Amino acid sequence: MLRPYGVFQGAAVFGISASRPQTIAQDISLISQHVDYVAPMLYPDLWGLSEYDVPDPEAQPYDIIFRSLVDFQIAVAPMGRAVVPWLQDYTHDIAYGPAEVQAQMQAAADRGVHNWLFWDPDTEYSIDGYAPLN
DSSP: OOGGGTOOOEEEEEGGGGTOHHHHTOOHHHHTTSOSEEEEEOOGGGSOTTGGGOSOGGGOHHHHHHHHHHHHHHHHGGGTOEEOOEEEOSOSSSOOOHHHHHHHHHHHHHTTOOOOEEEOTTOOOOGGGGSOOO
8 A cells, every 4th residue: 555655564573483494483475465575584683503504603604694584585576576685793602793794785785785774782783894895
């Protein structure tokens, strides 16, 4: 109903929803039929050890973002929807700063994703990390 007004709708979803929709009750293929983009929360600190064959996802932000985006891109492809991931810019067990922010942006770019959202619950963002990618 909002499309005639130029309004885009998205859905923020859990990172595991593309690979385990029944576990989290979020069917990405179904959701993508009703939105313009899907925004999975792919924060590296939320993944378990060895998820997507990444030994330590929080310590390997590029690897977990790159690999987890694949399932979302496959799920939304039939509807031609965009994936706009939520990424991490906060410290949990491992200190996060510009290098970790850039690693996640690069992983998304390497999957053809050039739009993203970053989260820091304290709103203290790594400004230097948001420089354009080389």
